Amino acid sequence: MKFVVLALLVAVACADQLYHPPARDDSDEVAILRDERVIEDDGRYNFDMEAANGIVISESGSPGDEGAINSAGSFSYTAPDGTDVHLQYVADEGGFQPQGDHLPVAPAFPHPIPDFVLEQIAFAAEEDARKARGEVSRSYGAPHDD
DSSP states (O other): OOOHHHHHHHHHHHHHHHOOOOOOOOOGOOEEEEEEEEETTTOOEEEEEEETTEEEEEEEEOOGGGGGGGEEEEEEETTTOOOOEEEEEEEEEEEEEEOOTSSOOOOOOOOOOOOHHHHHHHHHHHHHHHHHHOOOOOSSSOOOOO
């Protein structure tokens, strides 16, 4: 039994020598320059926060339909490559709707529609017209016994 206790004490002493917590780098700390929060009894709120590293956050909200919270706000920061990023958003019954110059944008419409798509649209229109006239399509659908 004494051997087990001695072995445990040696193991703990060795573990203490082997384990060194990572050194804390004080440069990871960022001072909060402004932190203002207001929460009303009726569910309305707003907050504004600004950090010393340039991060700025602002949001306000209020109860919406069926107990949901409608909110709108913005945040900005400097990306690692030095680009200024600014995002504004609304979050309501329509979902999260962000806006920012850094977000990808779909191509402008109308854009050219490929011929194969136009052909498929015309084919579908012909099939709809045949169906309206009571004609049976042999182009697609369930197999027929001929």
